[in-house]
């Protein structure tokens with residue numbers, strides 16, 4: 253496995269990153285502190301050096317604190333990406349705030365929770381509709397110039413004009429949109445823009461929130477606390493169609509002696525312009541499994557079969573939401 257250059261920065265990252273949302277326990281179930289700490293360790297032991305978190309992963313910054321605790325002694329071996337501009341309000345409602353004051357405050361608090369003096373990659377979590385994107389970019393540029401942040405990224409930006417406006421004030425090193433075998437909208441405009449501007453693309457939901465790992469049976473009964481069941485793609489006829497899609501992929505994974513999760517991740521990190529796949533996990537076995545995908549190169553025949561299966565599945569019911 254080779255580390256990849258993160259955009260125009262000097263940072264080098266593993267193509268599989270550990271996504272640290274599930275360990276925050278807001279939408280995922282049966283999460284324990286012991287498992288979460290062990291999962292972070294297992295990721296680093298499996299060759300993953302890239303950890304993706306956010307100020308808002310956990311109502312009280314749990315995800316960042318866990319990273320600080322589990323990996324503090326390995327700080328120089330890892331690349332920490334976190335995000336600002338989104339937090340939880342008093343009623344646990346999600347609040348976007350991309351104002352310069354809030355960004356500076358978020359940064360100080362994240363540094364404290366992570367137990368570090370620098371954030372390697374700092375994203376604006378999403379544009380704030382009430383704050384011009386140039387103002388948020390200005391605050392991030394200041395943090396970069398101060399040395400508290402090594403590189404700046406954006407997430408959940410849709411219009412190319414937003415990228416252009418941000419980039420004109422503060423160079424974007426990485427972009428974080430969602431992307432997986434069945435959700436490929438970014439190929440139309442955002443991937444080409446990133447390629448033309450030497451911006452890394454680190455994608456979330458490569459497993460479509462776990463579905464593409466193929467471990468949820470057709471008759472799966474959702475736990476009432478599982479946040480995934482609200483998405484149309486996990487309901488009714490769409491659920492059946494996506495299961496049929498997985499059944500077409502299974503033989504490709506089986507003949508290579510790999511799992512569906514490994515297939516989904518190997519495919520993602522082999523797509524042109526994709527720098528890293530952010531793989532969520534809450535137990536060590538999950539991240540050990542997905543890490544193996546870094547060493548699997550799909551053949552042109554595998555890739556053609558996967559494309560045929562994607563075409564047969566057809567488009568998802570709604571875009572851009574899952």
Ligand SMILES: NC(=O)c1ccc[n+]([C@@H]2O[C@H](COP(=O)([O-])OP(=O)(O)OC[C@H]3O[C@@H](n4cnc5c(N)ncnc54)[C@H](OP(=O)(O)O)[C@@H]3O)[C@@H](O)[C@H]2O)c1
Pocket residue numbers: 270271272273274280281304305377407408428455456457458459460461462463465467513530531532533534537538539541542
């Ligand atoms: N920028 C943003 O707005 C944004 C939004 C979403 C996510 N993200 C980032 O992207 C990361 C990935 O997204 P995600 O965690 O929501 O979704 P994901 O990576 O598509 O799926 C993660 C879920 O898949 C299941 N899973 C993982 N490995 C598995 C394996 N080997 N076998 C079976 N199941 C497995 C686990 O769920 P179960 O065990 O519960 O089945 C896990 O919680 C996040 O952690 C976060 O860092 C960013």
